[in-house]
Amino acid sequence: MGRVSKAQAQENRQHVLATASRMFREKGTAVSIADLMKAVGLTHGAFYKQFASKEDLVDEAIAHAFDKEAGHSPVEPEEHAEEHEAARRKLVEDYLSVWHRDHAGDGCPVSGFAADLGREPDQAARSRQVYINGVRNRAARLATGDDGMAQLCTMVGALVLARATRGNPISEELLQAARTALNENTKREPH
Incomplete structure (x- = not known):
């Protein structure tokens, strides 16, 4: 499997944020990283290339929801x-x-x-x-x-x-x- 371009990585990150924002509002922040990444269609490992922790994702997902x-x-x-x-x-x-x-x-x-x-x-x-x-x-x-x-x-x-x-x-x-x-x-x- 090849490397992901910077543009694709940014697109993936935005997709993870949008999906997390929706899933967290729907099911709560207890949604697992595995379930989130499955919904996005990316691997669990891809999450840690984009975010330092789940807490960081929750922060960004909340900001994303209010920005949107x-x-x-x-x-x-x-x-x-x-x-x-x-x-x-x-x-x-x-x-x-x-x-x-x-x-x-x-x-x-x-x-x-x-x-x-x-x-x-x-x-x-x-x-x-x-x-x-x-x-x-x-x-x-x-x-x-x-x-x-x-x-x-x-x-x-x-x-x-x-x-x-x-x-x-x-x-x-x-x-x-x-x-x-x-x-x-x-x-x-x-x-």
Whole structure:
């Protein structure tokens, strides 16, 4: 077997990152290197040519997930209030959808990595700033200050609970209850 070119090595690395980011959000960071590399179609040994450790991969996979997701950028200052509210409502609807519940691997890294970062303090310390920035940016897409944080907490909590109860009618009830609460609160409180 011949050597891999630098361009091919970089392409392989990006493929590993994208796959790891998806698999970690879907199944948690306990996914083994062997399973990850099998999904990518590369050897276990190829992993160590690209990454120093699994912890380094997890850090980079979290950063990759936030870089990829355009919805995690802060609200543009020139965005008008009506446009912002329409964008916020769409974000709420998409976030609290059955599709998002069922496709964690392609979903929001805030909810996708929350449990693992909460359970793994060493990993959390390594990835903390990327994650914190992602949380702040997602909250800023919803509203300013505490209101954006509260809305994000409602969305992430409802999504995590809906995923945990998938297959039971309560799962969709949770999503609907959160959508209703978030939309009714904004009718009463101007931004």
